[in-house]
Amino acid sequence: MIKINCPICLKKPTRSKYSNSVVKKSGFFYRSSDRKSVQRYYCSQCKKHFSSATAGDCFKQKKRHMNSKIARLLVGVVSLRESARILKINRKTVARKLIFMGRKAELDLKKFNAKFPKAKHVVFDDLETFEHTKCKPVSIGLMVEEETRRILGYNVARMPAKGLLAKISVAKYGKRVDERPKKRTELFTYLNSLVEEESIIKSDECPYYFKYIIRHFPKAGHIKFKGRASSIVGQGELKKVGFDPLFAINHTCATLRARTCRLIRRTWCTTKKPEMLNLHLAIVCLHHNLNLKKLNQSLAAG
Ligand SMILES: [Zn+2]
Known part of the structure; x- marks a missing residue:
């Protein structure tokens, strides 16, 4: 039977x-x-x-043998168009595969993080990039476990332009919605399942984080550190000082920028839709977590 x-x-x-x-x-x-x-x-x-x-998962796919190859290229600073040229396939195939592999990576990342005990020491920060033009900035909220640099969660939110570009942005593209409060609430609600209640959360002196940390982790300790001058070699994320208390998050942000073509500073590649940036990040974050030596050794040791 x-x-x-x-x-x-x-x-x-x-x-x-x-x-x-x-x-x-x-x-x-x-x-x-x-x-x-x-x-x-x-x-x-x-x-x-x-x-x-x-x-x-791959039902009705004609090029299933390309799935992992494309994901591997996308975490190795190769743009979508360049991956299409390398693999000799159409660029629309690569765009479709990014969506497929991104959705799969989102689920896999959640499953992977659920394997570990709740994190005790975590670091939170925002990473800024843009969609189409610098007048349309996008913020990526990111939380990392301090000892292992494991990425616990992230999400992408549209935000209005600041500084000198604020006026130009409104004149050209109209008022831009600020999705950050909604997205931060979503992220912190999800992180409740991965971070211990009485944990220690480190961040920089951004005044907005305080509200969310108090609301979602009322028993946790919040330590704030002063922002420092950044170095060019570290993608503007690593700091020039000798000892950086926020090294775990700054190093992770620098890695993400160096691995993702569209996040490199002064790049020609740009994000066209934040939704696609979100999927691309899922693939990069999963790859990052799976390749943390310290973390995977502890997992193998039980
Ligand atoms: Zn039947």
């Missing part, structure tokens, strides 16, 4: 009157993209055929 559920009528394998099983094997088909022969089945309940690929 075949122990496969029919994905169409969702029937569990039961014995029918005439044969042993409702689901029967029914030949093979050859999948040229990864050179595999795939088993087909027939369900006598709903009288339909399906295969072992029907319920898979």
Whole structure:
């Protein structure tokens, strides 16, 4: 008896009157993209055929063998167009794969973080970038575990331009919504499940963080540090001082900038939609977490 559920009528394998099983094997088909022969089945309940690929993640994908290659290039400072040129595929394929792999990475990142005990020492900061033009800035909230530099959570929020660009931005593109309060609440609500109540949260002196930390982590200690001058080599994130108390987050931000083509300072690549930046970040953050030596050693040791 075949122990496969029919994905169409969702029937569990039961014995029918005439044969042993409702689901029967029914030949093979050859999948040229990864050179595999795939088993087909027939369900006598709903009288339909399906295969072992029907319920898979990559169902109906023609270039499934490109998925991991594209994700690997996107965490290695290669732009979407350049990845298309390297892999000799259309750039629209790369854009589609970014969405697919990004959504998968989002889920995998959540699963990965759920494996660890709740974090006790964490650091929080914002990273700023823009969509299309510097007149449309975007803020990325990021929380990192201090000892291991594991990324606990992040999200992307639109924000209005500040400083000299504020006036030009309003004149050219109209008033821009500030999504930061809403997104910070979302992020901190999610982080409640990953960070201990009586933890120690470190951040810079930004006055806005205080409100969210008090609301979501009332028992936690909040330590603020003065902002320091940044160095060019560290993507404007690493500091010029000898000892940096916020090293964990600054180093992670610098890594993210150096790994993601669109986040490099003075780059030609830009984000067109914050939603895509969000998916690209999911892939980079998952890659970052999976490659932390200290963290993965502790996981292997149990
Ligand atoms: Zn069926």
